[in-house]
Amino acid sequence: MNTTVAPPRSAAIPFAVPASRWDDQVAATLSPPELLLYRSNLLGSDLTVTNFGGGNTSAKLPGVDPLTGETVEVLWVKGSGGDIGSMKLDGFATLYQDKLLALAAHYEGPEDDDKMVGYLPHCTFNLNGRAASIDTPLHSLLPFAHVDHVHPDAIIALAASSGGEAATQAIWGDRIGWLPWKRPGYTLGVMLRDYVAANPQVEGVMLAGHGIICWADDAKACYEHTVRLIADAAGYLNDKLAAGPSFGGEVHGALSPEMRAAAAADLMPRLRGLMTGARRKVGHFSDDAEALEFTNSAQFERLAALGTSCPDHFLRTKIAPLTLDPARLADDAYLAQKIDDYRAMYEAYYERCKRPNSPAMRDPNPIVVLVPGIGRMTFAADKTTARLAGEFYGNAINVMRGAEAIGDYIALDEQEAFDIEYWLLEEAKLQRMPAPKPLVGRIALVTGGAGGIGAATAARLMADGACVMLADRDAGSVGEVESGFAKQFGKDVVKSVVCDVTDEAQVAAAVAATAREFGGLDVIVANAGIASSAPIEETTIELWNRNYDVLAQGYFLTARAAWPLLKGMAAQGGTSVVFIGSKNGVAAATNASAYASAKAAANHLARCLALEGAPHGIRVNVVNPDAVIRGSRIWDGDWRKERASAHGIDSGKELEEHYRQRSMLKRDVLPSDIAEAVYFFAGDQSAKSTGNMLNVDAGNAQAFTR
Known part of the structure; x- marks a missing residue:
């Protein structure tokens, strides 16, 4: 393992310089609304231009009024909560432009911002259900056909620096104006309208702390104008x-990549276990160049304490990150105190800044955790939100770097930050969100994840919101299964690792990979297995040992490696271990002494672990399948022929019919049936069940538990 410390950086990380990606041949085939979408997708899919979900675009286009049949001017503007990089045409709100302009009669001053939002639905064109963004007035009150408002790092660096206005003048002269900070809303739209009217030469305006807005007469010109300004x-x-180097230069050395990964795998579950609250967290780790440059720098603590600047950044990263001393990470008491201190800081911030009508205080745990030498960890209710929070803090680091290069970095004023975080309109948006699925926040490791039962189990857990690490010794198969699930459920919630459960080091590495990728572990599904059939006289020592290595020792190694992570979640409702056993673990089988006795050993191991785990909130249960033939890799091999031979029948359809008729219910048992049983033991519906065995075998009297 490489344990060296990386050499210090000798130069600052530069800003990426965007270039136009407009394709005239593509654009020539598009309608005016499609051109707006094309322009928006080009801007939003280029992270040098804007960050995820950031920015909004608009076009004022002719439309036929469905009531009068007359042609009217319609504002197409990105709807609330959308992402211009991935949105479709239905992501735009459409509003009558004349009605939007008429709203000015209802505006009496800055105190009316929230009231003005309530009028936007009355301007809806053609019953479009997409809610209009809070930034809609910035587009409607400008007299230009095409408007872009984006938040790229290079622009926010100017907007969040004491030297930003002077730099804007130095770069563009009087072509680009400057407006002081104002929270997004109708008042900012009025300020922008009046500024442009008083300065007709401007081609865009820098909005302090917020981004840039610019315009043009057609879609291509607007897109290329935006890209050119960012460049x-x-x-x-x-x-x-x-x-030279940024942030005063490096004062901490970065650990080697291997050491950073190991440190994150150790630290993240311990932090996660301390972040108690209504729901469990999922973590995301990054040791990218930006995170290391910042956390290892002389100015790290000073700048981190200031918090972020752009509202897009702040809403996803909280008022400030939690910073940790890399020399004290092994001290659990230190970590607990740091989490407690952060919660106390956040509660004090809430009490200082709350308004009479503020919503109740939300989760006071940190979202962003920064550690010199290691990098950035982020925690949120789900994996995608945690990843995006990390990316947005990466944007904030870029902003701080640029802002400090031309002056002093200026974060959001504390009261302004609070008023954005606890804005009643933001609260209303949160209240409209659907309730989370039952397993959101849960993290599972499934061994034998490429097989029929393993893959079905993973799919069932992810369908209800869990994150899953698939572990399997077959690299090709597990990679293929992961790829399919990434398309089905999203790439954030599923990862895979190659793991032979008979190899102690590989099992430990799989558990560490789960901790590093998702922040911890809540559910273990020990499923990796083999099957063999032979009379006792033909059962070799190698065959006997192979069964016990996989089915007994493999389950033991998996549970033992995961145990510390599972214990750490005791304060958050506990954790679950599920062993995939077998009917043969409780009912004797002809010519299967090695397999059946190894399964019986695993079943008894589960009962022992149920005793040991109970004080730590670890539940341990067993699911006993029987004759899961379809979709099973075990039944694709010699086991099928061997069991058919043991029963004196053909190994084809006759074998399936044999097992179906043998069952009391005369039904096939499928991988999805086993997955439902695992799901029961994994979730809260079985919170008071441990040490149990659940048979999923269509009924077999021999296997009745006694």
Whole structure:
């Protein structure tokens, strides 16, 4: 293992400089609304132009009024909560432009911002159900056909620096204006409208702390104008950054990649176990260049304490990150105190800033955790939110780097930050969100994850919101299963690792990979298995040992490696271990002494672990399948022929019919049936069940538990 410390950086990380990706041949085939979508997708899919979900675009286009048949001007603007990089046409709100302009009669001053939002639905064109964004007035009150408002790092660096206004003048002269900070809303739209009217030469306006807004007469010109402005800002900042390292230079050395990964795998579950609350957290780890440059720097603690600037960043990262001393990470008491201190800080912030009508305080746990030498960890209610929080803090680091290169970084004022975080409109949006699925926040490791039962189990858990690490010794198969699940459930919630459960080091590595990828572990499904059939006289020592290595020792190694992580979640409702056993573990089988006795050993191991785990909230249960033939890799091999031979029948359809008729219910048992039983033991519906065995065998009197 490489344990060296990386050499310090000698230069700052430069800003990426975007270039136009407009394709005239593609654009020529598109309608005006489709051109707006094309422009939006080009902007949003380029992270040098804007971050995920950030920015909004618009076009004022002719439309036929469905009531009068007259042609009217319609504002197409990105709807609330959308992402311009991935949205479709139905992601745009459409509103009568004349009605939007008429709203000015209802506006009496800045105190009316929230009231004005309530009028937007009355301007809806053609019954479009997409809610209009809070930034809609920025587009409707400008007299231009095409408007872009984006938040790229290079632009926010100017907007969040004490030297930003001077830099704007130096880069663009009087072509780009400057407005001081104002929270998004109708008042900002009015300020922008009036500024542009008073300065007709401007081609765009920098909004302090917020981004840039610019315009043009057609879609292509608007897109290329936006990209050119960002490139100008990035080039200017890169010239300033070329002088040397950022943030006062490095004072901490980065650990080697292997050591950073190991440290994250150890630290994240311990932090997660301390973040008690209504729901469990899922974590995300990054040791990218930005995170290491920032956390290892001389100015790290000072700048981290200031928090973020752009509202897009702040809403996803909280008022400030939690920072940890890398020399004290092994001290559990230190970590517990740091989490407690952060919660107390957040509660004090809430009490200082709350309004009479503020919503109740939300989760006070940190979202972003920064550790010199290691990197950035983020925790949220689900994996995608945790990943995006990390990416947004990466954007914030870029902003701080650029802002400090031309002046002093300026974070959001504390009261302004609170008023955005606890904005009643934001609260209403949160209240409209659907209830989370039952297993959101749960993290599972499924061994034998590429097989029929393993894959079905993983799918069942992910269908109700869990994150799953698939572990399997077959690299090709498990990678293929992961790829399919990523398309079905999203790439954030499923990962895979190659693991032979008979190899102690590989099992430990699989558990560590789960902890590093998702932040911890809540559910173990010990499913990796083999099957063999032979009379006792033909059962070799190698065959006997192979069964016990996989079916007994493999389950033992998996449970033992996961045990510390499972114990750490005791305060959050406990955890679950599910062994995939077999009917043969409780009912004797002809010519299967090695297999059946190994399964029996695993079943008894589960009962022992149920005793040992109960004080720590660890439940241990067994699911006993029988004759799961379809979709099973075990039955694709010699086991099928061997069991058919033991019963004196053909190994084809006759074998399936034999097992179906042998069952009391005369039904096939499928991988999905086993998955439902595992799901029961994995979730809260079995919170008071441990040490149990559940047979899923269509009925077999021999296997009745006694």
